[in-house]
Amino acid sequence: MTQEIHPHTELGYVKLKVSNLKRSISFYRDVIGFQLLKQDDKTAEFTADGKHPLLVIEEIPNAVVLPERAAAGLYHYAILLPNRKELGLALKNLLRHGIDIGQGDHLVSEALYLSDPDHNGIEIYRDRPREGWKRDDQGNYVMGTEPVDIAGLLEEAGDQEWQGLPPETKIGHVHFHVRDLHQAKEFYHSVLGFGIAGDYRYMSALFVSAGGYHHHIGLNLWAGHQAPFAPPEACGMAYYTVVLPDRAELENILHRLESSGHRPEEKDDAWFVKDPASGVGIRLTMK
Template sequence: MTGIHRDTTIGYVKLTIKSLERSLAFYQHVIGFQVVSQTDHTAELSADGKQVLLVLEENPSAVVLPERTVTGLYHFAILLPDRKELGIALARLIENGIALGQGDHAVSEALYLSDPDGNGIEIYADRPRSTWRRDSEGNYVMTTAPVDVEGLLEEAGAERKSRLPEGTVIGHIHLHVTDLQEAKAFYTDVLGFDIVGNYAGMSALFISAGGYHHHIGLNIWAGKNAPPKPANASGLDYYTIVLPDPEELSRVTKALTDAGYPIEEKQEGIFVKDPVSGAHIAFTL
């Protein structure tokens, strides 16, 4: 089996939300996105006014489910260019009265929050890759220590921004799945992602391309064999995996069809249903 190309990244995330007006107020004024395009029921958001990172689609009858009850989105993660920008984002969140979780993961520093529909969000900044460490089994050593909040705010100083900075991307996505062995079979055996964190004690598996600390996190924290998100619930519709060239797209497409996964070609990319999270993946260039 050929591993996935090392330059593979996460592209954008598409969410179903209950009220576009409510969500735009949150994602623009609290998170700092800009609207690239908008219709009556959808909006495309970016950090730089060009590259779409988040797509929102309104379903006024969408049901907001309790946390950790179904498979699907645990959080999508907004990666900022540096620690100072994380401090500026933290100050903006505090000034907006947002309830926050946080964790110093050794490879990164992260803030956690939810949008008005209960969709999980991580905002984080990586530490230099040269400081990342692996254990004897090749897993990245990741911790959940308290973030140095005062240090982040000192880094920001008096600087305040209403928008996310250029260079912001979706760094990773973290999913509730039905079974970790089945997740491994799909994401590593078929697609070719590398395991970079087999955290059995945490009931989680982290995978990536090109040695990143994780592009996709997989967990069974909603319970093994948890049910899928109902069609009428808010949450993750699909996320995109960006491949570097047509050859890699052809390879991934062939690997999926050879393994018996039905694919669908759409304008946005090659779609396949993730068999363990219930969400769809769009492979794009």
């Protein structure tokens, strides 16, 4: 029987590889709305509350920008806003900058989609109240891709000026192209213990989560079965952070990884392991 991951597990900051640090700093500050927390010659950290990092970017030498769906790896990472008004304000700023925006009303949430200058996918979204989320007979969350009420979002924002990301902003979920969905399910569900939030076989996708969330991690085959891993010099996600509630749960996860043949490595007060299906790193830490 699969041992479930602690329901209070959350996501922490993500780290991206970029080709031009200066350009990416401007984008993430002025277009997305992060505050610059720290910077050196090759890296920058961003925050929404002025204290805790949510995004780290690193300029890598001889960076390669891959075409969309060319490899396993990042599909998008998702910035969760606390309410609909903030999503409307974010939309106003994206429109002011002339950003090409995709959108989707997923029933459990409303989402805007875009890419950074290196084609790293970004979702900016807000959740609907959890009591309104529905599951089907198989226990999967009922989700869709309906048009977002753009006019309603802008009306919600009103005449208020955009002030960047609010302090309550979080990394809500991450979504990856994987080489094999069965391998991904084995790793995320059977080993790490994330619950199945949506087994959407008709669309070659699997959503998993902790604590009954609609998804903390999305997994799909849209780059193709057995898609190649991205090369080290490719822009994309270096790693994302899984935050466990206490040391006991962290040690429990590390034990399950080691028992299943994975070898987490300790570095800078955290543990790192690679997702075998996407090639993306996972940083394991505790609150």
